[in-house]
Amino acid sequence: xxxxxxxxxxxxxxxxxxxxxxxxxxxxxxxxxxxxxxxxxxxxxxxxxxxxxxxxxxxxxxxxxxxxxxxxxxxxxxxxxxxxxxxxxxxxxxxx
Numbered sequence: 001x002x003x004x005x006x007x008x009x010x011x012x013x014x015x016x017x018x019x020x021x022x023x024x025x026x027x028x029x030x031x032x033x034x035x036x037x038x039x040x041x042x043x044x045x046x047x048x049x050x051x052x053x054x055x056x057x058x059x060x061x062x063x064x065x066x067x068x069x070x071x072x073x074x075x076x077x078x079x080x081x082x083x084x085x086x087x088x089x090x091x092x093x094x095x096x
Contacts, residue, residue: 032040042048
C-alpha cells in the first residue's frame, strides 16, 4: 500500500476535480481514476524527484569510495632510438 501525504492528497483532489484551460472557447475536463491520480502525483512530486537524484548521487559516491580501496596501477614506458653508434672514451681492451 502506498503512503499518501497531505501534499499528494491535495494534488489528487486538484487533478481529479479541476477543469483545465480554455482552448478557443471550449472547456476541457480531465478525469482520472484513483490509481492514475496516485501514479501522476508520485511521478511529478518534487520530493520524490529529489529523492531519486539523492539516491543517484549516493550510488556514485559509493562507487568512488569503493574505487579507493581497489589496487592502483600506473605504467610508464619510453623508447630511445640511438641512430648514432655510441663511442667509448676508454680503450675496450681494458675490460677484457
